[in-house]
Amino acid sequence: MTTLDDRPLGFINNDEKPVGHGRMLRKEDPRFIRGKGKYVDDIQLPGMLHLAILRSPVAHARIVSVDTMAAMSHPKVKAVVTGADLVEKGLAWMPTLSNDVQAVLATDKVRFQGQEVAFVVAEDRYSARDALELIDVEYDVLPPVVDVRKALAADAPVIRDDLDGKTDNHCFDWQTGDEAATNAVFDKAEVVVTEDIVYPRVHPAPLETCGCVADYESVDGQLTLWTTSQAPHAHRTIYALVSGLPEHKIRVIAPDIGGGFGNKVPIYPGYVCAIVASLVTGKPVKWMEDRSENLTSTSFARDYIMRGEIAATRDGKILAIRTNVLADHGAFNGVAAPLKYPAGFFGVFTGSYDLEAAFAKMTAVYTNKAPGGVAYACSFRVTEAVYLVERLVNCLAYELDVDPIELRIKNFIRPEQFPYATKTGWVYDSGNYEAAMRLAMELAGYDELRTQQAEKRLKGELMGIGVSFFTEAVGAGPRKDMDILGLGMADGCELRVHPTGKAVVRVSCMSQGQGHETTFAQIVAEEIGIAPADIQVVNGDTDNTPFGLGTYGSRSTPVSGAAAALVARKVRDKAQIIASGMLEVSVADLEWQKGSFHVKGDPSKSVTIQDIAMKAYGAGDLPEGIEGGLEAQICYNPENLTYPFGAYICVVDVDPGTAQVKVRSFTAVDDCGTRINPMIIEGQVHGGLTDGVAMALMEMIAFDEAGNCLSSSLMDYLLPTALEVPDWQTGHTVTPSPHHPIGAKGVGESATVGSPPAVVNAVVDALKPYGVRHADMPLTPSRVWDAMQGHPRPPV
Amino acid sequence: MSMQVSMTVNGEQVTEEIEGRTLLVHFLRDQLRLTGTHWGCDTSNCGTCVVWMDGEPVKSCTVLAAMAGGREVRTVEDLEQDGVLDPIQQGFMECHGVQCGFCTPGMMMTARALLDRNPDPTDREIREAISGQICRCTGYATIVRSVQWAAAAEAAFEGRS
Ligand code: FES
Numbered sequence: 026m027t028t029l030d031d032r033p034l035g036f037i038n039n040d041e042k043p044v045g046h047g048r049m050l051r052k053e054d055p056r057f058i059r060g061k062g063k064y065v066d067d068i069q070l071p072g073m074l075h076l077a078i079l080r081s082p083v084a085h086a087r088i089v090s091v092d093t094m095a096a097m098s099h100p101k102v103k104a105v106v107t108g109a110d111l112v113e114k115g116l117a118w119m120p121t122l123s124n125d126v127q128a129v130l131a132t133d134k135v136r137f138q139g140q141e142v143a144f145v146v147a148e149d150r151y152s153a154r155d156a157l158e159l160i161d162v163e164y165d166v167l168p169p170v171v172d173v174r175k176a177l178a179a180d181a182p183v184i185r186d187d188l189d190g191k192t193d194n195h196c197f198d199w200q201t202g203d204e205a206a207t208n209a210v211f212d213k214a215e216v217v218v219t220e221d222i223v224y225p226r227v228h229p230a231p232l233e234t235c236g237c238v239a240d241y242e243s244v245d246g247q248l249t250l251w252t253t254s255q256a257p258h259a260h261r262t263i264y265a266l267v268s269g270l271p272e273h274k275i276r277v278i279a280p281d282i283g284g285g286f287g288n289k290v291p292i293y294p295g296y297v298c299a300i301v302a303s304l305v306t307g308k309p310v311k312w313m314e315d316r317s318e319n320l321t322s323t324s325f326a327r328d329y330i331m332r333g334e335i336a337a338t339r340d341g342k343i344l345a346i347r348t349n350v351l352a353d354h355g356a357f358n359g360v361a362a363p364l365k366y367p368a369g370f371f372g373v374f375t376g377s378y379d380l381e382a383a384f385a386k387m388t389a390v391y392t393n394k395a396p397g398g399v400a401y402a403c404s405f406r407v408t409e410a411v412y413l414v415e416r417l418v419n420c421l422a423y424e425l426d427v428d429p430i431e432l433r434i435k436n437f438i439r440p441e442q443f444p445y446a447t448k449t450g451w452v453y454d455s456g457n458y459e460a461a462m463r464l465a466m467e468l469a470g471y472d473e474l475r476t477q478q479a480e481k482r483l484k485g486e487l488m489g490i491g492v493s494f495f496t497e498a499v500g501a502g503p504r505k506d507m508d509i510l511g512l513g514m515a516d517g518c519e520l521r522v523h524p525t526g527k528a529v530v531r532v533s534c535m536s537q538g539q540g541h542e543t544t545f546a547q548i549v550a551e552e553i554g555i556a557p558a559d560i561q562v563v564n565g566d567t568d569n570t571p572f573g574l575g576t577y578g579s580r581s582t583p584v585s586g587a588a589a590a591l592v593a594r595k596v597r598d599k600a601q602i603i604a605s606g607m608l609e610v611s612v613a614d615l616e617w618q619k620g621s622f623h624v625k626g627d628p629s630k631s632v633t634i635q636d637i638a639m640k641a642y643g644a645g646d647l648p649e650g651i652e653g654g655l656e657a658q659i660c661y662n663p664e665n666l667t668y669p670f671g672a673y674i675c676v677v678d679v680d681p682g683t684a685q686v687k688v689r690s691f692t693a694v695d696d697c698g699t700r701i702n703p704m705i706i707e708g709q710v711h712g713g714l715t716d717g718v719a720m721a722l723m724e725m726i727a728f729d730e731a732g733n734c735l736s737s738s739l740m741d742y743l744l745p746t747a748l749e750v751p752d753w754q755t756g757h758t759v760t761p762s763p764h765h766p767i768g769a770k771g772v773g774e775s776a777t778v779g780s781p782p783a784v785v786n787a788v789v790d791a792l793k794p795y796g797v798r799h800a801d802m803p804l805t806p807s808r809v810w811d812a813m814q815g816h817p818r819p820p821v
Numbered sequence: 822m823s824m825q826v827s828m829t830v831n832g833e834q835v836t837e838e839i840e841g842r843t844l845l846v847h848f849l850r851d852q853l854r855l856t857g858t859h860w861g862c863d864t865s866n867c868g869t870c871v872v873w874m875d876g877e878p879v880k881s882c883t884v885l886a887a888m889a890g891g892r893e894v895r896t897v898e899d900l901e902q903d904g905v906l907d908p909i910q911q912g913f914m915e916c917h918g919v920q921c922g923f924c925t926p927g928m929m930m931t932a933r934a935l936l937d938r939n940p941d942p943t944d945r946e947i948r949e950a951i952s953g954q955i956c957r958c959t960g961y962a963t964i965v966r967s968v969q970w971a972a973a974a975e976a977a978f979e980g981r982s
């Protein structure tokens with residue numbers, strides 16, 4: 026099934042609300058368009074104090090002394106806390122999501138610019154900032170490790186001397202695939218193309234920065250934390266483990282979140298500082314970071330240096346892919362990924378192609394930069410994997426001088442090969458790649474674009490057409506393989522239908538703008554026939570939702586969405602038994618029609634879900650063995666990931682005089698299986714495409730030789746505005762997931778993952794007359810100019 | 822150093838004691854508790870703080886509350902009048918111009934000002950009008966559609982189309 030997305034024109038009927046899947050306006054919007062969203066910084070509690078963090082101005086230094094006397098005597102300051110103070114409380118270090126440790130406040134050394142050194146708690150935000158200026162820290166500056174390629178040099182300074190016996194900057198090694206088999210294929214291949222490909226360090230930079238309000242009530246020992254968290258339940262457990270507070274006395278509430286993109290998955294030192302501050306002062310304490318704190322200290326993304334090799338026959342059959350990766354993990358290994366996957370899901374670098382062999386090898390190192398790595402809608406490093414394979418395929422097309430789409434189609438995994446086990450052990454659930462690729466060609470007018478390009482080239486104009494095809498791996502994940510710090514990646518869901526037939530559904534995932542209040546109401550509505558308007562979705566409050574691992578890696582629909590559908594079916598099964606009693610027929614004689622059960626062959630004998638709900642709580646007997654009430658709870662453990670895919674075509678024009686790239690158009694065909702709300706899906710895709718243009722052309726977190734972060738404000742870290750991106754053209758195909766209860770796959774990160782190679786491929790294609798086969802992101806005018814002069818330079 | 826400032830906010834006269842250095846965005850949010858206006862950067866780049874001062878959109882993080890003394894300030898909370906949404910607000914709902922909602926108040930204030938001076942803007946004019954602001958979620962196309970929706974709604978209401 027293939028269709029063009031409808032573009033809303035003119036007036037849409039506000040009441041056109043489907044009972045189930047379909048385009049429906051969002052239930053959360055009435056508060057957002059009134060300025061009534063409630064974000065962390067909107068919370069103001071009586072007596073609340075404000076926390077500000079003093080950060081290291083240098084990348085690597087030994088702390089000689091910290092003098093807080095002057096700050097303490099500031100009239101509005103309530104507390105000043107240093108690393109030494111936290112050592113006394115046993116809170117100076119905390120675990121990261123990768124089982125490393127990270128300093129909450131530096132004790133011995135600072136290891137990146139922007140690292141937390143001390144904090145102040147004061148009566149108001151401005152005074153807290155003022156007092157930071159009064160803290161005097163003496164640093165003994167050490168040489169920093171900035172260039173990741175030199176991190177393992179024999180004379181490199183050792184960053185993590187806090188770890189027992191550590192004598193180098195090695196973080197971990199990892200590999201996947203069959204090395205010998207892959208080498209054998211490469212040895213006999215007719216064509217081998219090698220390219221050095223860098224995915225620079227970038228930052229998710231959600232518009233709302235990170236922060237929290239911690240409120241510790243000493244009388245009953247209860248801690249409430251309002252926080253920018255994409256994973257409130259996981260955070261609660263980790264806070265319990267770190268602080269020693271009993272878990273049942275900790276309540277984590279994520280209110281409205283102003284964008285997350287993976288930036289709000291980790292636990293940052295600031296949150297722990299705020300909790301400590303509330304414990305120390307007995308008052309609620311707010312911490313909101315500023316933009317430069319967000320950019321310099323919270324989770325970055327990517328930072329992979331990849332040597333990629335692709336082996337093929339002369340007539341374009343791709344045989345194998347091999348890669349060697351050097352990964353920059355910053356000063357602490359703060360990667361937020363399932364524990365058995367230190368490189369995330371990079372193992373899907375075989376892409377959408379049917380290969381004979383594949384092998385990847387990675388070395389991860391520590392540098393004097395901020396920690397992080399998995400963030401920015403990367404689907405646990407699928408972003409890097411897709412970029413690698415989609416650049417390599419284009420390099421191969423360049424060498425073979427064939428059309429990049431033809432080359433892809435020739436090598437796609439075919440529909441009848443699904444479920445398809447890749448050479449690195451991933452089982453793709455379903456796909457019809459060629460259909461999506463051909464729809465994208467049709468929507469973009471691919472053949473005409475090529476004709477136009479040829480004409481322009483004759484006139485010396487630089488027009489580029491870039492193609493990418495991606496397969497994502499999302500919905501982590503089966504608990505036998507996947508856990509975060511020992512917490513299995515399953516998700517709970519609870520559904521209560523009240524006596525009057527209105528319902529509340531409680532989910533463990535957490536929206537950061539994806540529209541969960543709408544999507545989850547629709548999922549339940551489709552199964553149980555109650556209008557979405559009558560279904561309240563609760564998320565983000567650990568006291569009021571069942572346990573689950575939260576929203577990142579596009580896992581909400583694949584995992585929590587499945588849980589919501591299944592819990593609704595469980596309630597419906599019970600409703601059917603109650604209905605059989607009401608209609609005095611056997612359960613088998615009932616037929617479900619969205620919203621009611623009727624007697625087979627006699628539709629006039631029917632009861633609605635609302636009638637049944639009233640009966641479930643009402644007077645009179647229920648069928649034997651049936652308890653009163655109409656509610657259920659489940660915990661869903663996915664049997665596999667879901668594998669959405671898509672075909673993207675980007676058209677750019679490059680100014681031959683200034684090397685400025687302009688994105689003229691972008692066509693995206695996505696297949697995320699069953700589509701719940703097409704409007705929301707389109708919005709997710711649009712946002713991701715913008716990220717792709719941003720990474721390809723603008724964004725990079727750069728450092729100078731001393732380890733100073735050069736991208737610490739929105740003046741230096743460039744985010745696209747409405748003028749840098751085109752109007753998006755989207756389309757879709759539908760290939761349901763066979764194992765997901767409603768056939769849906771994740772989509773939140775598809776476009777962020779799939780679009781950067783399309784943009785880069787387009788720019789490189791535009792530069793073909795200059796003999797350019799590869800150039801690294803971000804393709805700023807100066808970088809494009811260098812490529813045109815014959816010396817493309819790596820970004821780091 | 823504390824001082825007194827008086828201004829009109831959303832049609833109401835307010836007089837408050839402030840520190841001289843208080844930014845308008847903090848004054849509105851923390852002191853008047855009008856939290857629909859947001860804050861998102863240190864460098865006047867993001868525009869999530871946009872409000873009107875004497876009818877012109879301004880970045881309230883870049884204006885001292887004291888500078889707003891004697892002026893008329895309008896925030897997102899004032900777009901809805903007597904329970905009737907501004908067409909801009911409705912457009913953002915109809916065309917999915919909102920995701921996380923963080924940029925939305927600033928975007929809507931700028932868009933309202935645009936339609937007031939140019940009731941029939943081109944897509945390009947809308948993009949230019951909001952180009953001092955950042956949205957990390959929507960990719961802007963749906964924001965452009967939202968503003969066009971409002972323009973069309975107002976034209977229809979006034980019998981212009
Ligand atoms: S807060 Fe970013 S421009 Fe005002």
Ligand code: FES
Nearest residue numbers: 921924956957958
């Ligand atoms: S809707 Fe999230 S920043 Fe615009």
